[in-house]
Amino acid sequence: MSKTIVCYKWVKDEADIKVNPDLSVDLSKAKGKISDYDKNAIEAAVQAARLLAGKSIGLTFGTPKTKQSLKDALSRGLEEVCWINTEAAAEADGIVTSKALAAAIKKMDDVSLVICAEGASDTYARQTAPRLGALLQWPVITSVSKIQINGDILSASRKLDDCIETVKVKLPAVIAVLPEICNAPIPGLKAVMAAGKKPIAEYQAGDIGIDFTSKSQVSGLKAYAMNRKNIILEGDTSEKIASLVAALKKEGVL
Amino acid sequence: MAGIYVYSDQSRITAELISFARQTGAAAFALCFSIEQAKAIKDFGADKVYVLQGGSPLVENYGRAVADFLKSQGADLFLVGATARGRDIASRVAGHSDCGMVSDVSSVSWTEGRVSCERLMYGGAVIQEELLSGFCVVSIPAGKFEAETGESSEIVVVEVEADNRVILVDTAPIVREGADLSAADKVICVGLGIEKEEDLQLAKDLADVLGAEIGCTRGISEERHWLPVEKYIGISGAAIKPQLYISMGVSGQVQHVVGIRESKIIVAVDTNEKAPIFRAADYGIVGDLYEIIPLLTRALKKDL
Numbered sequence: 001m002s003k004t005i006v007c008y009k010w011v012k013d014e015a016d017i018k019v020n021p022d023l024s025v026d027l028s029k030a031k032g033k034i035s036d037y038d039k040n041a042i043e044a045a046v047q048a049a050r051l052l053a054g055k056s057i058g059l060t061f062g063t064p065k066t067k068q069s070l071k072d073a074l075s076r077g078l079e080e081v082c083w084i085n086t087e088a089a090a091e092a093d094g095i096v097t098s099k100a101l102a103a104a105i106k107k108m109d110d111v112s113l114v115i116c117a118e119g120a121s122d123t124y125a126r127q128t129a130p131r132l133g134a135l136l137q138w139p140v141i142t143s144v145s146k147i148q149i150n151g152d153i154l155s156a157s158r159k160l161d162d163c164i165e166t167v168k169v170k171l172p173a174v175i176a177v178l179p180e181i182c183n184a185p186i187p188g189l190k191a192v193m194a195a196g197k198k199p200i201a202e203y204q205a206g207d208i209g210i211d212f213t214s215k216s217q218v219s220g221l222k223a224y225a226m227n228r229k230n231i232i233l234e235g236d237t238s239e240k241i242a243s244l245v246a247a248l249k250k251e252g253v254l
Numbered sequence: 255m256a257g258i259y260v261y262s263d264q265s266r267i268t269a270e271l272i273s274f275a276r277q278t279g280a281a282a283f284a285l286c287f288s289i290e291q292a293k294a295i296k297d298f299g300a301d302k303v304y305v306l307q308g309g310s311p312l313v314e315n316y317g318r319a320v321a322d323f324l325k326s327q328g329a330d331l332f333l334v335g336a337t338a339r340g341r342d343i344a345s346r347v348a349g350h351s352d353c354g355m356v357s358d359v360s361s362v363s364w365t366e367g368r369v370s371c372e373r374l375m376y377g378g379a380v381i382q383e384e385l386l387s388g389f390c391v392v393s394i395p396a397g398k399f400e401a402e403t404g405e406s407s408e409i410v411v412v413e414v415e416a417d418n419r420v421i422l423v424d425t426a427p428i429v430r431e432g433a434d435l436s437a438a439d440k441v442i443c444v445g446l447g448i449e450k451e452e453d454l455q456l457a458k459d460l461a462d463v464l465g466a467e468i469g470c471t472r473g474i475s476e477e478r479h480w481l482p483v484e485k486y487i488g489i490s491g492a493a494i495k496p497q498l499y500i501s502m503g504v505s506g507q508v509q510h511v512v513g514i515r516e517s518k519i520i521v522a523v524d525t526n527e528k529a530p531i532f533r534a535a536d537y538g539i540v541g542d543l544y545e546i547i548p549l550l551t552r553a554l555k556k557d558l
């Protein structure tokens with residue numbers, strides 16, 4: 001049966017990042033989440049699998065903490081998830097991530113379509129889909145805002161900087177979808193209950209057989225310094241407005 | 255030949271990348287995919303301009319061809335303009351070359367075969383420094399370097415094979431309306447806090463009084479389609495540097511705020527006093543935009 005794979009990433013929530021006075025960054029309290037736009041990609045995969053009369057499978061490469069994501073991913077309508085579980089994922093760059101994902105995809109048969117989101121909300125590097133194409137030797141379409149599937153032909157609208165392009169390809173292929181491809185509905189109670197019963201395949205680093213050494217070495221991390229006045233205008237509405245107008249005049253920006 | 259190879263689908267960025275490559279002291283070579291593009295980029299001082307020709311109208315279809323070409327040339331580094339198309343081809347080349355890549359750097363240097371760069375992480379909240387050595391790919395947004403003009407470069411045509419599995423069916427240009435936000439002196443920014451498309455009028459009225467341009471958050475253009483995509487501000491949209499930025503109904507998530515950081519004065523109007531936009535703002539009014547904005551417009555009209 002045809003398989004549609006969607007790659008997703010369990011990331012730290014940027015809203016929980018703590019910045020120390022010396023601008024060092026504390027990520028230890030940050031909760032995890034499925035990367036924002038990956039949720040749209042998951043829904044796109046569920047819909048595409050339906051059109052292909054096949055199955056939708058989530059694929060994630062992450063540290064042991066990624067386990068928390070599996071049920072969430074399954075409650076979004078995927079039929080299975082496959083998890084490459086290794087501590088090495090914490091340090092992985094684009095080359096390692098794409099090799100790990102490609103290795104897992106190569107273990108599955110009948111894959112028609114691999115879907116990635118536009119980019120992950122932590123790195124936002126936007127490398128995975130094109131790199132996967134190179135590794136799998138499959139054609140790739142990025143910046144996809146709409147798809148149509150007819151038999152084994154996929155047509156896509158691509159939203160680029162200066163044009164909308166329509167392209168087509170014979171499956172199997174890799175696509176990277178923009179969040180506007182479809183909404184990512186919040187799973188209902190029934191879907192959450194059903195998720196607990198769905199199959200999970202787990203691989204360890206050794207099963208994947210790739211070199212987990214990143215090419216890019218992280219040599220520093222600091223918070224962006226945001227120095228603003230942070231003045232909240234007080235009083236009743238007309239006082240607030242009057243103070244704002246006065247302040248803007250004084251700043252010389254009117 | 256060894257040296258730095260550059261590509262962008264926008265000539266302006268190609269020129270900037272050539273200028274950076276030359277500053278490092280390395281030989282600078284520009285790639286393109288048609289004679290027409292070659293002519294547009296030949297006067298920016300590249301040692302040579304290579305035209306890779308293989309009969310495909312899609313630049314992306316040359317990913318493997320570029321990787322093979324760079325390998326045969328013994329390239330030291332491949333720099334690509336970080337546009338939608340540029341990021342795509344850059345990552346393909348990195349994939350086919352089995353090499354490292356850094357995307358969308360905010361600064362970069364290259365000495366003795368080592369790249370040192372900074373890039374934004376977590377939507378812009380964090381700056382990460384990265385080091386790479388050996389051949390690698392770096393994508394760089396527009397405006398990082400000053401373009402220069404130089405002697406006319408020699409144009410060399412190289413026949414290559416394109417990957418024609420993805421077929422172009424149609425191209426429809428996106429017609430840009432109004433002024434370029436990145437050059438605007440004042441910007442009124444609309445967020446998902448506005449309820450209906452008609453309510454954009456509130457922003458327009460305020461913009462008229464101030465002589466401002468209208469911008470928005472990503473959701474306003476991509477989910478609701480109320481304003482064109484070039485009007486949204488943030489890490490995946492426009493970066494602006496106005497004297498005055500006023501937001502209404504914008505929560506101020508970091509992915510948006512990263513695009514307004516260069517503003518001189520930031521003003522925020524939002525009902526939620528805990529909205530992160532207030533931490534990014536100079537002046538904040540906690541209140542209903544439907545009440546505040548018309549009053550502000552009226553007050554400014556009287557005053558200006």
Ligand SMILES: Cc1cc2nc3c(=O)[nH]c(=O)nc-3n(C[C@H](O)[C@H](O)[C@H](O)COP(=O)(O)OP(=O)(O)OC[C@H]3O[C@@H](n4cnc5c(N)ncnc54)[C@H](O)[C@@H]3O)c2cc1C
Pocket residue numbers: 036037119120121124444445446447448470471472473474486487488489490491492502503504505506507508509510523524525526529541542543544
């Ligand atoms: C990888 C990635 C890239 C992204 N890139 C961008 C980008 O480039 N640009 C961008 O903008 N976003 C981007 N986002 C999305 C971003 O994270 C936020 O979701 C988005 O900016 C929120 O838009 P908003 O503030 O309009 O909406 P919301 O977060 O929904 O905020 C609406 C605000 O309106 C307020 N409000 C509601 N009613 C009223 C009222 N009557 N009066 C006053 N205030 C009211 C609310 O209190 C709230 O603060 C990106 C996200 C990811 C994951």
